[in-house]
Amino acid sequence: MTSTAETTSRPATRRRSSVRAQADARFGLLLATPALILVLGLVAWPALRTAVYSLQRVTLAGEESWTGLDNFRALFTDERFIHSLTTTVLYSVGFLLVSTLLGLGFALLLNEKFHGQWLARSLLIVPWACPWVMVGMIWKWFVDGEVGALNAALYQFGLIDSYAAPLSDSTGALVVAVLAGAWRQASFTGLLILAGLQTIPKELPQAAMVDGANVWQRFRHLTLPWLRPVIVVVVIINTIFGFMQFDTIWALTQGGPGEATSVLSIYLYEQLFVYTNIGLGSATAVVLGGIALVLGFVFVKLLYRSNAITEGVE
Amino acid sequence: MRTSRLRTVIVYIGFALFLIWVLFPLYFTVLSSFMTPSEIGVKPFHWWPENPTLANYIAIFTGDSAPFSTGQDGGIVSSTDAVARLVPAIGRSLLVGVAVVASNLVIAGAAGYAFSRYEFRGSTVAYLLLLASRVVPAIAVVLPFFVAFRHLGLLNTSLALIISYNAFTLPLAIWLLKTYFDSVPRELEEAAKVDGASRLRCLLMIVTPIARPGLIAAGLLVFLEAWSEFFYSLVLTNGLTVPPVVAGLQNLQQFSWTTLAAATMFTVVPPVLIALAFQRYIVAGLAAGSVK
Structure with a gap:
């Protein structure tokens, strides 16, 4: 998985004369400049601007005045925000667990040989290809209390006595939101872990089998350590996606019933575009962005450590 | 022998559940x-339609609700305004x-390519900052775009x-393509340079053709992201692209689920x-974009 080009290039770089090296550097800067300007203008600037808004009071007329941390104080004393925060944590934990475990299961399954394996491998990409918002829409009607096929199937198998409408119940709505999100994310997880599984050299499991290791031992001491870097990446991506989820929940419940599925992203949307409370909305954005940054930082840290560990073992 | 039969049973049960x-x-x-x-x-x-009908598809494209306008199915009549927006939205999404x-x-x-081949002062820092910008959640920086x-x-x-979609696809695309260029051998370029x-x-003439698989993978991932994007289209436009238009149809009482399904x-x-068609490219791109 490490790139070989970097190592082969070094002698060539050293041989270059300094004049040519300078011209090379100019050419590189020239090629990279448009992208750098765009990313500065389209990511760094809006992020900075949002941070500034979060420390200000902005009137409808567009007047801005500094208010220090007032917006954050208001945020953390707002019961709806605290409720949103806890809902988001609940949602992302569920989303992370279901998508990661199902994805791991799918990857292990599709790594086995069986009739229909090619079909299953093709189908694995299908939920991932569905836009998030459409996933929400499909699941909304799939679990619907009147026309939903899930009710119909459970009813016909005698598992339920009457059709249920989970989206009108607070717990039910959150569970469906987790399942719908995980329906797509488990595919993504499965695709990545399967790609990781396919890099395991064939001799390893065979050697372990000769040594008398059983299925669990092979999984625990061979497959899992091999997959560690991929799983670390997947866990962090799934956590971030859980925290930032908007589309699926919006299509499913728009945050309802009541406030049952009003996660941070929905709270943020409402503050900015329904109540036009720029200060409070931007403070929420800073909290959300802060969570993403911390998770991203942990991600890089863990990734480096797990790389060091696997490299140390090899 | 017994364990292999057990394995087979477990695998096929798993396959069925997966399906x-x-x-x-x-x-x-x-x-x-x-x-x-x-x-x-x-x-x-009904697990199979008794009288399969194309009326839902016709209704969303033409607003022609004739098949449903009589009898008990009268409720499906489509809003011509929403229909008028769906077809242009498909074109605009494309x-x-x-x-x-x-x-x-x-x-x-x-x-x-620059990050892969031509180091310049600050190029490592610039590249790391580009990677870091992938962590900034789109949803958190929407307001400055709006203003x-x-x-x-x-x-x-x-x-x-x-413009706004570029903010979130560029860092991903740069990462994917840098990784891909790293895997393209330099000998051809060196030889061409010797030839002047x-x-x-x-x-343009040597690297781009060789890098075609990487360009295809990056292009496909970016296209899928743009096609699927919902939040920015919802906030910055009045439903110009397909996802917000279709999601918005849910709010209109006159649409029944069957038409929404179409x-x-x-x-x-x-x-x-x-x-499905470009599975190999996409999986390679996803794996490169997330793992490396």
Whole structure:
């Protein structure tokens, strides 16, 4: 998985004369400049601007005045925000667990040989290809209390006595939101872990089998350590996606019933575009962005450590 | 022998559960789109339409609700306004997607190549900052875009979406393409340079053709992201692209689920077909973009 080009290039770089090296550097800067300007203008600037808004009071007329941390104080004393925060944590934990475990299961399954394996491998990409918002829409009607096929199937198998409408119940709505999100994310997880599984050299499991290791031992001491870097990446991506989820929940419940599925992203949307409370909305954005940054930082840290560990073992 | 039979049983049970998990919600959507509103509500449930109908598809495209306007199915009558918006939205979604892909491949391609081949002062720091910018959640920085586009009079235009989508696809595309260029051997370029080819000529005539698989993978991932994007289109435009238009149909009472299902199909089928057709490129891109 490490790139070989970097190592082969070094002698060539050293041989270059300094004049040519300078011209090379100019050419590189020239090629990279448009992208750098765009990313500065389209990511760094809006992020900075949002941070500034979060420390200000902005009137409808567009007047801005500094208010220090007032917006954050208001945020953390707002019961709806605290409720949103806890809902988001609940949602992302569920989303992370279901998508990661199902994805791991799918990857292990599709790594086995069986009739229909090619079909299953093709189908694995299908939920991932569905836009998030459409996933929400499909699941909304799939679990619907009147026309939903899930009710119909459970009813016909005698598992339920009457059709249920989970989206009108607070717990039910959150569970469906987790399942719908995980329906797509488990595919993504499965695709990545399967790609990781396919890099395991064939001799390893065979050697372990000769040594008398059983299925669990092979999984625990061979497959899992091999997959560690991929799983670390997947866990962090799934956590971030859980925290930032908007589309699926919006299509499913728009945050309802009541406030049952009003996660941070929905709270943020409402503050900015329904109540036009720029200060409070931007403070929420800073909290959300802060969570993403911390998770991203942990991600890089863990990734480096797990790389060091696997490299140390090899 | 016994363990291998057990293995077979477990694998096929797993396969069956997998098929149900992936296909059941989708089958329900396809099935609904070929049914009348009254048939979808029947108990016991019809697992196959009694009289398959294309009326849902016709209704969302032409607003012609004639098949449902008489008898008990009268409720399906479609809003001509929403219908009038769906067809142009498909065209605009394609336009935005193609424009974002084109700008990404040129801009990110050049940058990715630079980071792979031509170090300049600060290039490592710049590259790391680019990677870090992937962590910034789109949803958290939407307001400055909104304010700036309102100021520039760009709200509710395709250009607003093309510009803002670049913010989140560029870092991904640069990462993917840099990784890909790293895996392309340099010998051909070195040889061409000895023959007197300029750096730019090397990039255009030699590297670009070799890097085609990487460019395709990056282009496909970027297109799928642009096609599927919902939040920015919802906030910055009045539903210019397909996802917010279709999601918005849910709020209109006159649309029954069967018609919504047909509209959903138009949003879901194109990316699914693309993903199936280019599976290998996409999986390679996803793996490179997330793991390396």
